[in-house]
Amino acid sequence: MSKIKKVNLDTVELATLIKSLRTFSTNVQKLPKEITKEVADTGLEYLQDLYGRTYYDETIDMSDLRCEVIETANGHSIVASSKEILYAEFGTGEEGADSPHPMKSEFDLNAYNSGQYVSRNINESGRHYWFYNNIYSEGNASGRQMFDTSEFLKKNVVKKVLKEKVGEVISKV
Numbered sequence: 128m129s130k131i132k133k134v135n136l137d138t139v140e141l142a143t144l145i146k147s148l149r150t151f152s153t154n155v156q157k158l159p160k161e162i163t164k165e166v167a168d169t170g171l172e173y174l175q176d177l178y179g180r181t182y183y184d185e186t187i188d189m190s191d192l193r194c195e196v197i198e199t200a201n202g203h204s205i206v207a208s209s210k211e212i213l214y215a216e217f218g219t220g221e222e223g224a225d226s227p228h229p230m231k232s233e234f235d236l237n238a239y240n241s242g243q244y245v246s247r248n249i250n251e252s253g254r255h256y257w258f259y260n261n262i263y264s265e266g267n268a269s270g271r272q273m274f275d276t277s278e279f280l281k282k283n284v285v286k287k288v289l290k291e292k293v294g295e296v297i298s299k300v
Contacts, residue, residue, distance in 0.1 A: 154296040163202030170205045170280045177272040186259040220266020221254045230267040
């Protein structure tokens with residue numbers, strides 16, 4: 128999109144142009160925060176919807192779940208917290224192993240069905256299981272809520288918000 132503005136070189140027109148350029152510069156400097164805020168706010172809504180639709184058996188307690196957008200030095204971030212958030216995101220046990228998180232290997236996490244507290248109970252199918260409050264469990268599938276939110280934002284939101292916000296700044300020149 129090109130925009131050409133013809134200017135007479137008289138002092139009034141030149142002063143008006145300088146003022147417009149300063150306003151444009153100020154608006155451009157605000158863009159990163161505005162863009163990241165809108166993207167993060169959209170992502171927060173999407174993430175909260177994903178958590179609301181995710182089933183956890185009684186082995187994962189998400190009652191303390193908190194999701195929010197925070198401002199950072201580089202823009203904004205979406206933060207989800209719960210004492211069992213890693214179990215919800217990456218899954219546990221046999222169910223987690225059956226639906227592994229695509230980014231699990233990038234974090235310092237135990238392999239599924241390993242570690243200090245892995246169940247030593249094996250059923251007739253060769254799968255680990257345990258009882259939690261007298262409920263049989265083979266674990267939970269990876270919920271991938273943060274991962275899926277990130278993918279949703281990259282595919283559906285970022286370019287749209289960029290185009291909209293940059294367009295708004297340019298239209299004010």
